Amino acid sequence: xxxxxxxxxxxxxxxxxxxxxxxxxxxxxxxxxxxxxxxxxxxxxxxxxxxxxxxxxxxxxxxxxxxxxxxxxxxxxxxxxxxxxxxxxxxxxxxxxxxxxxxxxxxxxxxxxxxxxxxxxxxxxxxxxxxxxxxxxxxxxxxxxxxxxxxxxxxxxxxxxxxxxxxxxxxxxxxxxxxxxxxxxxxxxxxxxxxxxxxxxxxxxxxxxxxxxxxxxxxxxxxxxxxxxxxxxxxxxxxxxxxxxxxxxxxxxxxxxxxxxxxxxxxxxxxxxxxxxxxxxxxxxxxxxxxxxxxxxxxxxxxxxxx
Amino acid sequence: xxxxxxxxxxxxxxxxxxxxxxxxxxxxxxxxxxxxxxxxxxxxxxxxxxxxxxxxxxxxxxxxxxxxxxxxxxxxxxxxxxxxxxxxxxxxxxxxxxxxxxxxxxxxxxxxxxxxxxxxxxxxxxxxxxxxxxxxxxxxxxxxxxxxxxxxxxxxxxxxxxxxxxxxxxxxxxxxxxxxxxxxxxxxxxxxxxxxxxxxxxxxxxxxxxxxxxxxxxxxxxxxxxxxxxxxxxxxxxxxxxxxxxxxxxxxxxxxxxxxxxxxxxxxxxxxxxxxxxxxxxxxxxxxxxxxxxxxxxxxxxxxxxxxxxxxxxxxxxxxxxxxxxxxxxx
Amino acid sequence: xxxxxxxxxxxxxxxxxxxxxxxxxxxxxxxxxxxxxxxxxxxxxxxxxxxxxxxxxxxxxxxxxxxxxxxxxxxxxxxxxxxxxxxxxxxxxxxxxxxxxxxxxxxxxxxxxxxxxxxxxxxxxxxxxxxxxxxxxxxxxxxxxxxxxxxxxxxxxxxxxxxxxxxxxxxxxxxxxxxxxxxxxxxxxxxxxxxxxxxxxxxxxxxxxxxxxxxxxxxxxxxxxxxxxxxxxxxxxxxxxxxxxxxxxxxxxxxxxxxxxxxxxxxxxxxxxxxxxxxxxxxxxxxxxxxxxxxxxxxxxxxxxxxxxxxxxxxxxxxxxxxxxxxxxxxxxxxxxxxxx
Numbered sequence: 001x002x003x004x005x006x007x008x009x010x011x012x013x014x015x016x017x018x019x020x021x022x023x024x025x026x027x028x029x030x031x032x033x034x035x036x037x038x039x040x041x042x043x044x045x046x047x048x049x050x051x052x053x054x055x056x057x058x059x060x061x062x063x064x065x066x067x068x069x070x071x072x073x074x075x076x077x078x079x080x081x082x083x084x085x086x087x088x089x090x091x092x093x094x095x096x097x098x099x100x101x102x103x104x105x106x107x108x109x110x111x112x113x114x115x116x117x118x119x120x121x122x123x124x125x126x127x128x129x130x131x132x133x134x135x136x137x138x139x140x141x142x143x144x145x146x147x148x149x150x151x152x153x154x155x156x157x158x159x160x161x162x163x164x165x166x167x168x169x170x171x172x173x174x175x176x177x178x179x180x181x182x183x184x185x186x187x188x189x190x191x192x193x194x195x196x197x198x199x200x201x202x203x204x205x206x207x208x209x210x211x212x213x214x215x216x217x218x219x220x221x222x223x224x225x226x227x228x229x230x231x232x233x234x235x236x237x238x239x240x241x242x243x244x245x246x247x248x249x250x251x252x253x254x255x256x257x258x259x260x261x262x263x264x265x266x267x268x269x270x271x272x273x274x275x276x277x278x279x280x281x282x283x284x285x286x287x288x289x290x291x292x293x294x295x296x297x298x299x300x301x302x303x304x305x306x307x
Numbered sequence: 308x309x310x311x312x313x314x315x316x317x318x319x320x321x322x323x324x325x326x327x328x329x330x331x332x333x334x335x336x337x338x339x340x341x342x343x344x345x346x347x348x349x350x351x352x353x354x355x356x357x358x359x360x361x362x363x364x365x366x367x368x369x370x371x372x373x374x375x376x377x378x379x380x381x382x383x384x385x386x387x388x389x390x391x392x393x394x395x396x397x398x399x400x401x402x403x404x405x406x407x408x409x410x411x412x413x414x415x416x417x418x419x420x421x422x423x424x425x426x427x428x429x430x431x432x433x434x435x436x437x438x439x440x441x442x443x444x445x446x447x448x449x450x451x452x453x454x455x456x457x458x459x460x461x462x463x464x465x466x467x468x469x470x471x472x473x474x475x476x477x478x479x480x481x482x483x484x485x486x487x488x489x490x491x492x493x494x495x496x497x498x499x500x501x502x503x504x505x506x507x508x509x510x511x512x513x514x515x516x517x518x519x520x521x522x523x524x525x526x527x528x529x530x531x532x533x534x535x536x537x538x539x540x541x542x543x544x545x546x547x548x549x550x551x552x553x554x555x556x557x558x559x560x561x562x563x564x565x566x567x568x569x570x571x572x573x574x575x576x577x578x579x580x581x582x583x584x585x586x587x588x589x590x591x592x593x594x595x596x597x598x599x600x601x602x603x604x605x606x607x608x609x610x611x612x613x614x615x616x617x618x619x620x621x622x623x624x625x626x627x628x629x630x631x632x633x634x635x636x637x638x
Numbered sequence: 639x640x641x642x643x644x645x646x647x648x649x650x651x652x653x654x655x656x657x658x659x660x661x662x663x664x665x666x667x668x669x670x671x672x673x674x675x676x677x678x679x680x681x682x683x684x685x686x687x688x689x690x691x692x693x694x695x696x697x698x699x700x701x702x703x704x705x706x707x708x709x710x711x712x713x714x715x716x717x718x719x720x721x722x723x724x725x726x727x728x729x730x731x732x733x734x735x736x737x738x739x740x741x742x743x744x745x746x747x748x749x750x751x752x753x754x755x756x757x758x759x760x761x762x763x764x765x766x767x768x769x770x771x772x773x774x775x776x777x778x779x780x781x782x783x784x785x786x787x788x789x790x791x792x793x794x795x796x797x798x799x800x801x802x803x804x805x806x807x808x809x810x811x812x813x814x815x816x817x818x819x820x821x822x823x824x825x826x827x828x829x830x831x832x833x834x835x836x837x838x839x840x841x842x843x844x845x846x847x848x849x850x851x852x853x854x855x856x857x858x859x860x861x862x863x864x865x866x867x868x869x870x871x872x873x874x875x876x877x878x879x880x881x882x883x884x885x886x887x888x889x890x891x892x893x894x895x896x897x898x899x900x901x902x903x904x905x906x907x908x909x910x911x912x913x914x915x916x917x918x919x920x921x922x923x924x925x926x927x928x929x930x931x932x933x934x935x936x937x938x939x940x941x942x943x944x945x946x947x948x949x950x951x952x953x954x955x956x957x958x959x960x961x962x963x964x965x966x967x968x969x970x971x972x973x974x975x976x977x978x979x
Contacts, residue, residue, distance in 0.1 A: 014815055015819055015822050016822070018818075019819050019822035022819060022823065023823065023828075023831060026828075026831045026835075136964055137957075137961060139964060140957050140958075142912040142919075142957070143916070144915075144916055144919045144939075145935065145957060151942075152946060156943055245824025245826065245827050246825075248826055249916060249919070249920070252920070253939075263830070264830070264920070270834075283823070286822060287822060
């Protein structure tokens with residue numbers, strides 16, 4: 001187990017470097033942050049030079065990357081061009097997105113797994129077929145479409161929930177955005193647990209459990225679910241990272257001032273330190289989530305633990 | 308009589324149509340008796356056993372007729388909850404592939420202990436102790452330590468021992484063993500078979516041994532039922548059957564065993580393939596492959612003729628077969 | 639031969655998970671769907687068959703996987719509906735004039751946000767453009783991006799993944815790590831960063847970006863299925879008979895490894911269309927004057943209270959298009975995967 005963790009950690013390093021380097025190159029090599037800062041005005045040459053020097057923009061790119069990464073590991077994400085520290089922006093934005101993601105994940109777990117298990121146990125019945133069709137449709141509707149539709153129907157037309165989110169982003173306000181964010185993953189969790197359950201109901205060990213004379217609920221909870229939900233749980237774990245990165249669309253629809261909002265502003269204003277900083281954190285979250293999932297996987301499945 | 312299967316019919320719905328997996332199977336097992344059910348894959352021997360155990364996949368499977376009498380009660384009319392209490396406690400099953408038949412994410416100790424907590428209401432601690440005891444009994448070394456291990460940490464033979472321990476746990480009256488040694492190394496096969504036979508003797512259990520291996524049968528079985536295309540074609544005490552089969556199919560099976568005293572001669576093989584269960588031939592289902600088939604075999608389904616007090620054969624020409632008369636007409 | 643029993647079920651069990659460092663989840667549920675469903679395809683031929691519970695079929699002439707799949711597909715209503723829909727979409731992408739003579743770019747501000755009227759069934763948008771004409775013309779951008787990006791990603795991905803899987807070694811390791819790097823980038827974020835600096839108004843930067851982030855997924859599937867296919871006895875036999883690598887790969891491995899790639903690519907096509915629309919919605923995908931559902935939805939969104947029709951029509955068209963491709967992929971998967979029937 002210990003060696004397994006170490007190996008996974010070591011594997012993460014090149015991925016982390018590669019991913020951040022790629023993002024760094026996209027932002028710094030493809031755009032000109034200084035020109036963007038001044039917009040249409042011609043930049044004052046002295047100021048421009050000073051900013052270039054501050055940001056090490058006059059150094060070769062690889063050196064810029066190293067300097068930047070060095071600063072990040074000292075906790076210095078640089079300054080946004082409006083003078084705010086990027087870390088301050090993060091401190092306000094990440095808790096909001098984290099809450100949103102949390103709401104989405106809870107919905108995914110509760111609704112997705114329940115539907116999937118029911119569907120898998122009733123494989124081939126009308127309910128199962130219906131759910132399969134519905135999930136396909138849900139997967140096909142892009143988040144920004146379902147977001148506006150739900151906002152319009154629930155928030156505007158029927159007035160069940162507030163259509164936009166205040167700057168505190170309280171949990172109850174985040175339910176609708178959470179549903180929107182979760183929707184596609186939710187459909188996927190449903191399908192995944194349904195397939196897994198349906199496959200495992202025919203597994204030999206389930207037949208053994210029945211042959212042992214165990215009551216049906218015990219066969220399902222102790223034998224069937226435990227095995228079937230391993231892939232589902234690992235998917236949901238990995239999805240946490242993906243949801244945080246994908247929250248940008250949802251946050252825009254509901255005007256939530258989270259990570260997506262800050263990133264979007266950063267990109268619009270060509271605010272390189274903000275963009276690279278936020279994306280770096282998201283990449284780290286994504287990688288750590290994946291690492292945790294791998295460990296979780298090993299905990300849940302003894303065949304991996306003792307391999 | 309411990310177990311009597313009477314005129315059992317099982318069908319499966321498949322894409323190709325209705326597959327008649329079991330067509331009127333009748334057999335019985337006495338207390339302490341070992342019945343070997345012999346047949347190729349697809350002959351319905353496992354499906355019959357699953358129907359007896361009550362673990363048939365329904366759907367696609369369906370029991371369309373017959374009775375299964377166990378200790379005098381018809382299992383097919385029992386409520387599911389009563390049926391469940393019979394399973395595991397009074398009749399138990401040993402599966403072919405212990406690796407997939409054991410739950411991969413639970414320790415073997417837990418899986419054994421479960422029998423006692425569920426059926427006997429034992430405390431977890433007692434159940435655990437019983438589990439270790441059982442593992443000792445099937446001669447798993449260091450049972451106490453190994454009870455905390457997972458199935459994949461055991462060798463094939465050890466896993467099958469655990470499977471057997473699980474079946475024996477509540478000292479059932481009947482054990483159904485579905486090809487219990489097929490998945491094992493030849494060297495381990497004999498040990499496992501011996502263990503099974505020994506425990507059966509000690510506990511005076513009835514045993515239904517499902518197999519396609521004639522070699523296994525001769526050593527342990529009292530009687531044999533040979534199945535073909537979902538029906539019994541011959542039943543006989545094991546030695547009678549080996550000495551002189553009363554059905555051409557049994558004859559064919561025996562002839563296709565390689566034997567040292569016939570070394571150098573061409574090995575016999577039954578021509579053709581078993582029929583599809585969605586399109587079983589009319590008359591005797593074996594007639595397309597039978598060297599003795601005549602017109603009557605193509606039209607009339609043979610009943611189980613009484614060959615002697617304890618022998619039956621579903622062949623119109625069982626006398627000729629029994630006397631090993633030469634085949635008259637070249638086919 | 640006790641070996642297969644010793645290993646088989648655990649190696650190929652439902653949790654078989656040759657997990658790489660990163661799970662393929664950056665691209666959203668539909669892509670995950672494609673990936674996992676193709677993975678079950680990978681395991682197709684290793685599933686135990688011939689159990690007594692599923693009696694063998696009639697002893698007729700054995701049909702190949704492909705003819706069998708085709709027979710199955712032709713009778714599947716999902717396949718028929720989705721392929722008809724796709725044929726229709728491709729048709730209007732090529733000749734939008736079949737459905738409308740109106741010019742999607744000729745707008746009349748006087749008619750801003752008006753509802754439907756004869757000849758203009760979907761009404762007008764804020765600029766007073768005909769929503770019906772824009773919805774019809776929007777198919778072209780979506781279909782072009784979808785098909786071009788899928789072709790690009792599938793070709794690049796199956797080439798690299800296939801070679802890596804077949805030859806193994808350091809090339810394989812390099813590919814896997816490279817793929818991990820791309821998996822580490824959240825798709826929408828990557829699109830924002832990458833495409834926000836592009837100024838071209840054609841579809842090609844978007845296509846290029848999707849190919850860039852899409853190929854590793856196809857490569858991973860292709861790699862896996864090539865490895866599975868290469869382990870088959872007949873491939874080993876051909877190898878032992880001295881068949882060269884090229885011949886082996888093209889004649890024996892590729893035909894047996896291509897099914898999962900086709901399934902993933904079909905479902906991916908749908909997700910790529912959705913991705914393009916999402917990027918266009920965020921303002922970094924296609925740009926005007928290209929007519930795109932994503933742009934129209936983005937423009938209509940602020941007005942959803944006053945004129946929901948402006949949003950609903952392009953949104954419906956977009957969702958239907960994505961659904962058509964995902965359904966097609968699903969049907970193809972079902973047909974190629976006999977064990978799930």
